Amino acid sequence: xKELKERILKEGKNLGGGILKVDSFLNHQVDPIxxxxxxxxxxxxxxxxxxxxxxxxxxxxxxxxxMTASILGIPVVYARKQKPITMADDVYLTxxxxxxxxxxxxxxxxCDFLKGGERVLIVDDFLATGETIMALARIxxxxxxxxVGIGTVIEKTFEGGRALLNxxxxxxxxxxxxxxxxDSRIEFEEQ
Numbered sequence: 001x002k003e004l005k006e007r008i009l010k011e012g013k014n015l016g017g018g019i020l021k022v023d024s025f026l027n028h029q030v031d032p033i034x035x036x037x038x039x040x041x042x043x044x045x046x047x048x049x050x051x052x053x054x055x056x057x058x059x060x061x062x063x064x065x066x067m068t069a070s071i072l073g074i075p076v077v078y079a080r081k082q083k084p085i086t087m088a089d090d091v092y093l094t095x096x097x098x099x100x101x102x103x104x105x106x107x108x109x110x111c112d113f114l115k116g117g118e119r120v121l122i123v124d125d126f127l128a129t130g131e132t133i134m135a136l137a138r139i140x141x142x143x144x145x146x147x148v149g150i151g152t153v154i155e156k157t158f159e160g161g162r163a164l165l166n167x168x169x170x171x172x173x174x175x176x177x178x179x180x181x182x183d184s185r186i187e188f189e190e191q
Contacts (some may be wrong), residue, residue, distance in 0.1 A: 151174075
């Protein structure tokens with residue numbers, strides 16, 4: 001996606017250690033027009049698989065997931081990291097290591113919002129190690145729902161996350177794929 005690549009090159013910052021700072025349009029401040037365009041691309045690709053819900057993790061996955069779900073006309077559910085007092089006791093619970101926080105983060109979804117047999121599309125901001133997306137997939141499986149695909153805005157292919165997710169045997173779409181972030185550069189894979 002040309003528009004996204006241009007924004008990453010213009011505003012993204014390679015902080016070293018595989019960390020890409022894109023908080024001017026995706027992770028802190030959100031560009032709704034860019035996110036709508038990202039959601040449109042993800043929705044266009046996955047519409048054929050008939051998703052009934054979009055699942056993501058709070059907080060950075062919400063913008064692309066919401067735009068995707070809006071275009072598909074389906075609900076979005078996000079896995080929470082902390083249980084509020086308003087959440088029922090019946091939850092699907094798992095955890096994943098956080099690349100940016102450096103610790104294990106719980107992820108939970110109320111059993112009220114994922115049901116057996118539902119067709120679920122996972123959408124997230126990044127595919128790096130694949131651990132967060134794999135945790136979301138575990139939630140889908142625990143709910144006895146059907147995972148129909150995985151869509152991400154940015155994939156860092158050099159971190160190997162796609163290989164972790166391949167056993168799920170679902171289509172994976174990344175709008176841009178970064179093959180290297182060495183020497184303060186950002187190099188994209190051709191798609």
